[in-house]
Amino acid sequence: MRLTIEHRTEYRYEQEVAHSTQYLRLTPKSSAQQRVLSWDLDMPEQASRSTDAFGNVLHVLTLDRPHDSISITARGEVDISDVLLESEEQRLSPLVFQRFTPITRADQEIKDFAARFSGQRSVSQMAALSAALIEKMPYTPGSTIVTSTAAEAFHAGSGVCQDHAHVFLSCCRVLGIPARYVSGYLCTDDSNHVASHAWAEVWLDGVWQTVDVTNQVITPSHHLKLAVGLDYLDACPVRGVRYGGGIESMHAFALVERSEVPAEQ
């Protein structure tokens, strides 16, 4: 399946910002599951490109002149294959992903919940955990905020994809199973659906296995991966620090469409 993506992020500031620096994880990498055909970033200035701790493509954008808005647009075309398992050359030990972060720290409530799924480590067990989780915290836009922790969202009993992923990671880590946060796009048939998405991957039998709690999917076919990390903060598309600016308003717009794939020769 071929996807065309356009993802625009706009920040507006009430007052002028003197200086800002952004970490952008807005560029997908080619892998067994996805092949990047073309990809471009439109930014106010040239950003320097590197690779981060988790192998993600990282752009660092610094604006050191006064500005009252920042607009970043990512555009590209990607082929999604139906290979189920991610192949990856990663020298980092998966055990790193067993580590709790301030966002994914488990409280007693999460520990008790996760304990029900101890025992065998299998895809079906993870699917069962995922199913129990969506029942416990149904998808409810607006019920949490971007800085909500796993424990807060779990206690609230609702959340969005980011919260689902965080609570799932927290449970896996309680069970001693490495698990990581994935940020990316989802192509849905419902065009009104927000296309920016987050899900999880668990380390089982030497491969990273997808678990999308929000959509109850363990065989990704409509998922385009942008970045991975210990939690949202490691993998989010845009993370910045600014000096000045006052109140900020952020607007993100992402459109993912299926495009025609020319017939194989």
Next chain:
Amino acid sequence: MFPCTPPGTGIYDEMLLQDGSVREHYAAYWKWLNQRPLEEMERKRREAELLFHRVGITFAVYGESRGTERLIPFDSLPRIIPAQEWSALEEGIRQRVLALNMFLHDIYHDQRIIREGRLPAEQVFGNAHYQPCMQDVNLPNDIYAQISGVDLIRDDSGNWFVLEDNLRTPSGVSYMIENRRMMMRLFPELFSTNPVAPVDHYPSLLLETLQQGSFVSHPNVVLLTPGRYNSAYFEHAFLAQQMGIELVEGADLFVKDGHVFMRTTAGPQRVDVIYRRIDDDYLDPLAFRQDSALGVPGLLSVYREGNVAIANAVGTGVADDKSIYPYVPDMIRFYLDEEPILHNVPTWQCRNPKELDHVLHHLPDLVVKEVHGAGGYGMLVGPASTAEQIAQFRERLKARPDNYIAQPTLSLSTCPIFTAAGIAPRHIDLRPFVLSGRDIRMVPGGLTRVAMQQGSLVVNSSQGGGTKDTWVLEEPSC
């Protein structure tokens, strides 16, 4: 004779033997002291205090009322180490620091020590101080800890032990230098009669070490401080001034086009080496703690590309963690194929149920420390604690055993200090500073810390400890 309280029984004293006679390497000093009236030494003590106030050597103490700065007590009776003893110690310290740097390179590259089963993987990768962002990052000379402070103590027989390795941002070296300057000012005659090895060249060795840690040939070096509210701010300002480099805070630096720049009145100036005195967690708010206002946004991305050097490297904390400490002797065997010259203090890891059981049954005799703790905070000194304190600590230990290690209460050696009534023994330790660049260099001695209260074993300056000048006596030339 100068009024003197004899050392306690069963305790090794650096200067005096149990029968009250003086050790050979203190003979010249002892002779000099016995020609001094008590009043003169008291006058010198007051003079030293006044001078330190003027120099501004202070130390902010956490947990006291905000902004409290206090003079670190200085004692003018030197701690003396004979040349031969020092050279054996130095060899042991070099061996240890070399192995620790090899360990850091290994765990951030091929992880041979784990694959060969010498260290459990979860001990390293599950450790909060293991930094995933350092995997496969190459550093000049493969050095991670350019500056190390190795804390040494002696037991009741005078045997040396390593208490801990400080590989993050060890502090105290400014006191080593200032203590020597003070002694030379107060008692110049002592330095003409005793062959005391100099320490004043430490800042120039440090600067050379920092320069060697850069990929560029004439690097611009800065010292990054968290600011004036940090307990060691005096030292940051002192070292920057001694090395002739800029003292900067996070807001003075910014990242652009893959490099780090310093804001100056003459425009941005590129920075090649950052001697940072802030913890990993605060270095880059976009990569670590996002609430950090102390760091430089984007710094980690430049560092990973090799376009700036950071000393010490990011991620050294995994090697000086108390949960890794028990493995250091075996690291020396593994990487160097040598037997460790310096010994570890025997350590029980409370995360192992059997060892925890032993610790719980012997709490009144043991010292229990937090695995990630530092500065003498959050620890239990069994013999010095009340039954109630021990009971409270027992609950904390049972709730999170993996957070603690325990060690026998070593008596620590003593060295006399001056008191109003004459000299009296106090417990001490020793922190030599080790510089690792293209080779390993040290100035002789280090910082001797003193527990100023009679009988106390806690020497940390954050807990009221003081300091002394440390003399390594060079062999008399014939």
